[in-house]
Amino acid sequence: MSQRVRDVLVVNRRRQELVTRILQDPSLRLSLVTEPGCLPDYPDTAGMESVTLVENVQNLDEVRHATLDLMNRYTFDAVVGPAESSIPTAGYLRSYLGMPGIPFDVAHAFCNKNAMKARLRRAGLTVARCTLVPSAESVGPFLRKHGLPTVIKPAWGDGAANVHVVRDESDIAAISRPDGPLLSNDEAPFLIEDFVEFEDEYHCDGLVRDGEVRFVSVSKYTRPPLRGKGSVFGSHTLPADGDEARELAELHGEVVRAMGLSDSVTHLEVFRTRDGLVVGEIACRPGGGGIPQTLRRAYGFDVWEHFLATELNRPLEWTPDAAEGIFAFLMFPVRPGVVRRVPDPDVFADFPEVEKVDIKIGPGARISGMLYSTSMAGMAHCRVDSVDRIPGLVSALEKRFVVEYEDDEPEPRPEPTP
Incomplete structure (x- = not known):
């Protein structure tokens, strides 16, 4: 007996991870709502059931009218929003249409930082x-x-x-x-x-099902994201049985309950100050940068697969399989300008701790516009046997990975020997 094909409405700007997965699943049919300026980012619109353009995916009324028009032709089984720009809109459509998934009030609180902080503060959690x-x-x-x-x-x-x-x-x-x-x-x-004066910053990445945290990974940033712009930046896992990880995992559970989340994945940011832990922000979507790859390598946790499963309201059986070691990713920064030279993929061949290197740009690339904490020239995926090894490794790799730009001052040439 063949599986019934499910119609999925995706409201999205440029995030591609879930779009790619839905298009590869023969049991799913994708209808996309996006903005005209984002359409060139989609390489395979021919494989979609329909494409609808709106001026702004955050305009709830505009997207609602577009969805009602689509419902003359399709009966949607799920609404998917993969990033902050569309998560509240997807929640609004679910609430408006009576569909399963994260409702509007919860989705909105995860993406509007003012509403988020108010909800956490009412629950007695410490925020700035x-x-x-x-x-x-x-x-x-x-x-x-x-x-x-x-x-x-x-x-x-x-x-x-x-x-x-x-x-x-x-x-x-x-x-x-x-x-x-x-x-x-x-x-x-x-x-x-x-401005919170803090000593360390962490992120917790979890899986929530039926209101319960089924899995959480605790990691520590090598540099805080706001301070990490323009320098090597990343994070590493912490041993799950350590006091530090247990304390943060407990806080993650309290935040999830305060936010009213029933089913999704999470990405929580936490500061450690002299007075204790302060909650930064929490998202109900996968973390960025090298976090998804690190979770897969360390625990066999495919965070985008689980996020899609929660968005589609379908079960996904999985048990964490923790690998030995401390897993880290490091992102090497870019700055505005035209790239002259980037390191070769074997730049760290003599570092056994580096298991994989991804070069993201090439000579001639023009870097412009707003740069994010995850804007990068390349990424290294590493594994060490102890957290104590991380600082030295970061320092060594930072010195080795050098990007040259067209406007860099040329190195002075030595004077000829008389």
Whole structure:
């Protein structure tokens, strides 16, 4: 007896991982809702059942009308939103249509940082003091009222993109300009948060089923994402039986309960301060950078496969299979400019700790636009036998991996010998 083909509505800008997996599954039929400027990112629209363009995937009413029109032809079994830009919209459609999956109020709280912090604070969890900035004109006055130093960021967004530290009046003047780094890249509302002085930053990546955390991996950043821009940046797993990992796993469970999440994967950011742990942010989607590959190598956990299974509301049997060692990924940064030379893939051939190297750019690549914490020239996937080995390895690989740009000053040539 053949399996029934299920119609899946995907609301998405540019995230491709789930789109690729759905297109490869013969039991699924994909209908896409995206924006005109994002369409060139899709290599296989011919394999889709339908493609609908909207001006903004975050416009709930526009996407609702587009979906109702599609429902004249299709009976959708699931709605999928793979990134912050579309997770709330997918939740809204599920709530509006009475479909299974993350409902709108929960999806919205995971993606609107102000709503997220309010929910966590009400549950008694420690988060940074914050202020919502309702309009672009209010940025300067609200920063002064909140007090410095502080961090300002879009209320909607992911990664460390367009996140700025504001320390003094000159920073306020720069951030408040319409053509400045904040307002030229995003629209209000913005969120102001106390600048948290912390010692270490962690991420917890989990699987939640029926409201229970079925799996969680705890990792520590080699450098905090906000500080890691422009330098080698990544993270490494922590031994699951250690006190550090157990403490963070317990906090992860408390955050999941506070957010009201029933079924999804999670990516939680946590700071360790002198006064204890402070919750940064949590997402109900896979972490970025090398996190998915690290989870697969360390535990056999395919985080995108499990995310898709929760989005489709279908069971997926899996048991963690922890491999020996400490697993790490390191991303080597890029900067604006035209690339002249990148290292060869065998740049770390003499480092047995490096199991794989992915080179992401090549000579002639033009780097421009907003750079994220995950913008990179290449990535190294490593395994060591102890957490103590990580700092030395990071330092050695950072010195070895050098990207040259067309505008770099040429190295001085030695004077000829008389």
